[in-house]
Amino acid sequence: MDAPRDPATADPGPSPRPVKPPRATAPSSRRLVVLLAAMVVVPVGALAWLGTRVVSQQEDLAGHRVRGLLVDRLREVDASIARLMDERERELLKIAAAVPTKTDAIREYLAGPGRGAEVLVVDLEGRVLHPPLGAPMSDAERELLERTRTVWDGDALQAAVRASAAGEGRGVDHGWHGYFFGGGLNLLLWRADGDRVVAVEVSRIALLSDVVAHLPATAVDAADGTPSRILLADEGGAPVYQWGTYEPPEGEGPRATLALSPPLGAWSLRDFSPQSALPTGLTGGLTFNLGAGLLAVALALAALAVYLYRVRTREMRLAAQRVSFVNQVSHELKTPLTNIRLYAELLATELDVDPEDPDADLGDPAARHLRVITGESQRLSRLIANVLTFARGQEGRLAVRPRPQVVDDVVRAVRATFAPSLDQAGVTVQLDLHAPDRVLVDADAVEQILANLLSNVEKYARSGGEVRVTTRRDGDVTTVTVADRGPGIPAAHREDVFLPFRRLSDKLSDGAAGTGIGLDIARQLARLHGGDLRLVDPGVAAPGARFALTLHTPRPQERAP
């Protein structure tokens, strides 16, 4: 039988397919970076969003206020226009009051003191008294009738007169009446005079001209000297007149609009002001403050993130150092251990004793002592192997290297190694092997796994007196079961046992030594080998612990000659 290779001194062969161990170390630092970055970005982002909302709300508020101011200014202009209209109203009332009754007299009056006014006289029944319909008329009078057709042909003016008298009730005997002609609003000033209504026409153009004459010329800006432009627009929104030194660029809309007071309600005033004239100094300062605040917060958070990162990496470094220290120590221990084993073997040869032979004569004290030395040094080897494996696992360098082997042979070799110590513990090993084929398997890994399991049996399940090892092969999967008759593992701890550095409660491991990493290593190796190590529920009938080791063991390929 081949001497089992000592996992501690075996040198690693050519590199197999590397498989990542389940517990990752390098990606965790990347995840850490991501988390810390998020810790900085998310609050800053949230603050920035909130801040910009506040700023834009402030801007809106400022905009409203400015618009309010602009509308106030437009109202002032409207008021001055209203005063102009009042004046015109008074003038026209005087004319209306002096209009005579007879057509000829009216004509004479209008040619003279009436100063060319255009006058329409209707009675309350809807008849036109002047200009005289049906009698000879001048062209101008004909045109007047044409223009005002909508007023006298129907009841419009009379209705307005009646409505006004009824509404106010205080004997209102005059008012404005608007009608549309020539593309816009024209006005009549009507005056109720007993049984007739005298209306003096104000042509749209004359009105516009009056208003334009009344409004300021270019040089006038806002009281505080800020450039602006105010525009008087007609019924269709087309500009009639504008003043102010600011020239709005093409397509810029008005900042404030105000319809004129009646009777000129169809016209409107519009204010154009440059953006710079509006109080944006407010927003500028606010934006600056916001930016500075955000920057401060971002810096603080970034500093915190950096600190946390360094702390964490230091921890990680320390942990790595610890592992690497243990690794180094173990490596250091290997050399003297190799020497011990070497000389023990030499001694065995000289004494002509086979320390591993279970049937050897135990009467010879030298042989007995040699057996102890060999056994203990082997155990030491296994311990060191475990630690090194564990360390490699931590560093992500654990790997399995399947080679064509026979699983049953490996099991037998392990049993041979453990025979002395199990014997001493009073535990018999029963073998039930059914995997005699040559398959791809990492013998060292299997040895280490089984060694750990058997060592556990020796430590914790002596009371059972027996351990049963069975092998079975199903296609590419080989199953090895190790079942003892010890106290078993309570259900609550079934998963716990596999965690590193965990040993069961004191009562079970009383007096037993152990690093607590055996099962963790065993499972890692099993999983690396494409399988798993599980604790199987033995059932009520058979007490004790029962471990099932599954391995992925395909048949070796035919090699080309």
Next chain:
Amino acid sequence: MPALPRPIALVLAAIVGLGACAVPISAKAQHVTVQAGLDHATLPADKKHTTYLRVALRGQEGLEPSSRPPMNVAIVIDKSGSMQGKKIEYAKRAARAALDRLDGRDIVSVVAYDSTVEVLVPATRASDRATILAGINRLRAGGMTALFAGTSKGAAEVRKFKDDKTIDRVILLSDGQANIGPQSPGALASLGNSLRREGIGVTTIGMGLDYNEDLMVALARKSGGNHFFVEDPSQLAQLFREGFGGLASIVAQEAVVKVTFSEGVRPVRALGVDADIIGQTMTTTLAQIYGGEREQILVELEVAPREAGSTHPIARIEVSYHDVLTQAVDRVETSVAAHFSTDAAAIERSLNREVMVTVVERLAADKSRLAVQLRDQGKIEEAQRVLHKNKEWLDGEAARLGSKRLQRLGERNAEAADGVEDEKQWNRTRKGIRYDNFAPDYDRANF
């Protein structure tokens, strides 16, 4: 029969003379002379006939400059982008030239408009030359053309110092199309109307070939002002000098001419002036009468047939005007009668050459106005035909009446006919025709 005393004899002779035939009668008033007459003093007796009545008002010239009325003028200048360069400089020069014709009696203001209106010189006494010149110098060309607003602001400046004594004018200078505010000829005519009622006349000067002549003519005509077409801006200063001289020569304002027609006489239409014809009465008002110039009102009449050998009154003319020198309202009355005959030769002999020339002129103006309408509709050949026919007719009448003026008008019609087809040429031609149609036959430029 004993010999009559001399005065009575003279009077009798006068009466006989008057009764023999209808003679155009002049009546002299203070500063305005009124002359009224028909194109033919003798009319055909046996049929209905169209005849023309002319009422001419002439202002006395050569009156003392010191007694002239104060002028109250706003000069409104277009400073839109198209005026940049030489044009605005010439305009400034013209405004300065105007200042030379004004003195301490007069009020002047200078308004400039583009997209907005700038009052360069608010209404100021013309003696304050430094301020006015400084204002004129500030004139810079720039934006769009708010012609309506500019004119309104000019009128506002005039209103500041307007009273009974002043001669009130807005002189509007533009080289382009109005594009801000009311800009149709109708709208500007309406503005002219309302300003006329206030007694503010607008004289419009179109510079170059890009201005809107319909707009400018409408504004001037309705407001009682005059219109000028200046193709070469370097002529502006001279125009202003003459124009202001004309303003200073005004002897009468608001001359109301009321013509009452006798039975059997139907007034058809007035030619060349706006008049109100109601029944048998025609009324028209002339905004002003310049010293040394003549205003002519022409009415087309339809006269019913009468007994041969009879004489019948045709119309009674009443003129009242505001004399600017005496500040009083003067009245003049005159009348016109006609003799009816079947003798063609007699009718021929009774031709009043002067009246006939005016009639032909105004009828020719009607034709050229029609030609403009046709050309506006795109009917180029028809327009040309009308103008050619006009020229032929004018040539004929010019020969018959021995009138150089009609001959010149005929030539202008021929030139116009040549300028109908090409777009650019037509632009100039059209402005020329509209100016001719509107311009009264003054001897000099009168603002």
